[in-house]
Amino acid sequence: MTTDKDLSMDGHAAVAVFSAKGVDITPNKDQGVFKVVKRQGLDGDRPMIGDRVSVHYTGKLLNGKKFDSSLDRKEPFCFNLGKGQVIKAWDMSVMSMQRGEVCMLLCKPEYAYGAAGNPPKVPPNSSLLFEVELLNFEGELLTDDGGIMRRIKVRGDGYSNPNDGATVEVHLEGRCGDRLFDSRDVRFVVGEGEDKGIPLGVDRAMEKMQKGECCIIYLKSKYGFGKEGKPEYKIGPNTELVYEVTLKDFQKAKESWEMELNEKLDLSARVKHKGNQYFKAGQFFQAVIQYQRIVSWLEMECGAGMEQQKRIQELLLLSQLNLALCFLRLKELSHVVENCNKVIELDGKNEKALYRRGEAHLLRNEFSLAMADFRHVLQVNSSNRAARAQISMCQLKMREHHERDKRIYANMFQKFAEHDAKVGKMKRRRDESLKSNMNGEVGIKRRRRSQDCP
Known part of the structure; x- marks a missing residue:
């Protein structure tokens, strides 16, 4: 086991100690990084490339002078392994560790901060000593929800x-x-x-x-x-x-900038059909991918002629409407509103966009906004019975929420009143007790004065 004394000796002695006790962990065995295990970790998995790792460390120069330590900051250091976010020696060594392991590292300059160093704490061409403890690690999350x-x-x-x-x-x-x-x-x-x-x-x-x-x-x-x-x-x-x-x-598929407009339009028609197939099968995530491809291709396009412009707008409207419907099924309501807004920007009287945005607002308990959308639908199409039913639903929900709020506030005010009454009662008792004590003291003083009279 390496001791603190091993870390404060001169460079040649440190190299000798690590050469005797350590393992060269460099791929080509050039003795650029020596590792000595100070405390064994837990048996099991080791970190892999891209893992998010958490470590504690202390770094010293070969003269024993400490230049950095996460322990002094009382906060672990986190980074993604194998991504070049830390010095080469760390990417190599941490990948070889187990959870809970503590190791000592001796790193040559080319595996640390190189010829430039890391001024002002690390001089140029410095070999370094590190003590590293691997606290934890987990894989790279590719989605915000961790799925x-x-x-x-x-x-x-x-x-x-x-x-x-x-x-x-x-x-x-x-x-x-x-x-x-x-x-x-x-x-x-x-x-x-x-x-x-x-x-x-x-x-x-x-x-x-x-x-x-x-x-x-x-x-x-x-x-x-x-x-x-x-x-x-x-x-x-x-x-x-x-x-x-x-x-x-x-x-790779062609990127948007590599395709001519007619190619994008023809491909969009095929992709729309594919998205519709996924939607009908209930595979809404897969459908979203297809419709989003169309939007990415055409959103910034403006056709050279009226016919192309018309096809672009039709495909964009259909894709945004279909995205809104998919997101409704997935209960991702903010995306529903976003896609409906884009349709309404192109067509302010689009019945489906107004209705679907109203549905999203209703599900988010935004009753006033939902009612405004459904009323707008009726302005566009007065025979839309579904919109009339939704307005009734909004009114019902608003009454229910109003009644619930009244009950909540009534209970709240009742509790406040009970609390005030309790505090008032305690205050009256305290005042009465204080008055009684004061009367008693006055009586005693009067008796003492009467006894003191000649």
């Missing part, structure tokens, strides 16, 4: 990633608990993985992968096979899954 988490086993090549519409070739293995239920090589179009029995979460993760990468993808049920499950794989409803995926090759 897709990725851990990279093997780093891919280059900086290019598949995009929506790209054709990918992968090898995948799907597991439910300890059971392997799917193992195959498969070719599919990103955004249309459902056609090949590939869950939404794996499809969405493709845009983060690089050629040759092998990663483990953890899926919450929403991004797996959802409430329906997958009977052919014997996957029940609301089941979490784990996939190991290797991206063998891919061919």
Whole structure:
């Protein structure tokens, strides 16, 4: 075990100690980073590329002078492993650690701050000593709701990633608990993985992968096979899954700027049809992907002629309306309002957009806004019975909320009154007690004065 004394000796002695006790963890074994385990960690998993890790550390120069410490700040240091966010020595060493492990590192300049150093605390060309404790680590979250988490086993090549519409070739293995239920090589179009029995979460993760990468993808049920499950794989409803995926090759789809307008219009018609198929099958997330592709292609376009302009507006209106409907089904109400607003900007009297925005406002208990939308629908189409029914529903909900608020406030005021009465009663008792005590003291003083009289 390395001691603090080992960390304060001169450079040559420190190298000798680490050479004798440590392990060279550099890929080419050039003795650039030596590691000595000071305290063994817990048996089990080790961090992978891209994991979010949390550590405590102390860094010293070879003369023993401390230049940095998370312990002094009383706050762990967090970073994404293998992403170049820290010095090379750390990316190498932390990947070799277990949760709870404490290790000592001796790092040559080329694996630390190099020829420039890190002024003013770290001089140029400095070898450094670190004590590092790995507190915790978890995979990289690919969605805001934590539904897709990725851990990279093997780093891919280059900086290019598949995009929506790209054709990918992968090898995948799907597991439910300890059971392997799917193992195959498969070719599919990103955004249309459902056609090949590939869950939404794996499809969405493709845009983060690089050629040759092998990663483990953890899926919450929403991004797996959802409430329906997958009977052919014997996957029940609301089941979490784990996939190991290797991206063998891919061919990117054309980006928007690479396509002519007529090509975008023709492709949009095909993608709209695909989105409609997903919607009818109840696969609303997959439908959203298709409609959003159309919007991304056409939102900034203006046709050269009247006919092109008309087709652009028709496709945009339909896509935004369909997105609003998908988001209604998914209960993502802010997105419903956003997409309806975009339709209304193009067509202020669009009956469907006004109605769907009203539905979203109603579900958010924004009754005044909902009623305004449904009344606007009736101005556009006075025979819309659904809008009339929704106005009645808004009025009913407003009365219910008003009555509930009255009960809440009545109870609140009753409690205030009871509290005030209780406080008043206690105050009267205290005043009466004080008055009684004062009267008693006055009587005693009078008796004493009468006894003192000659």
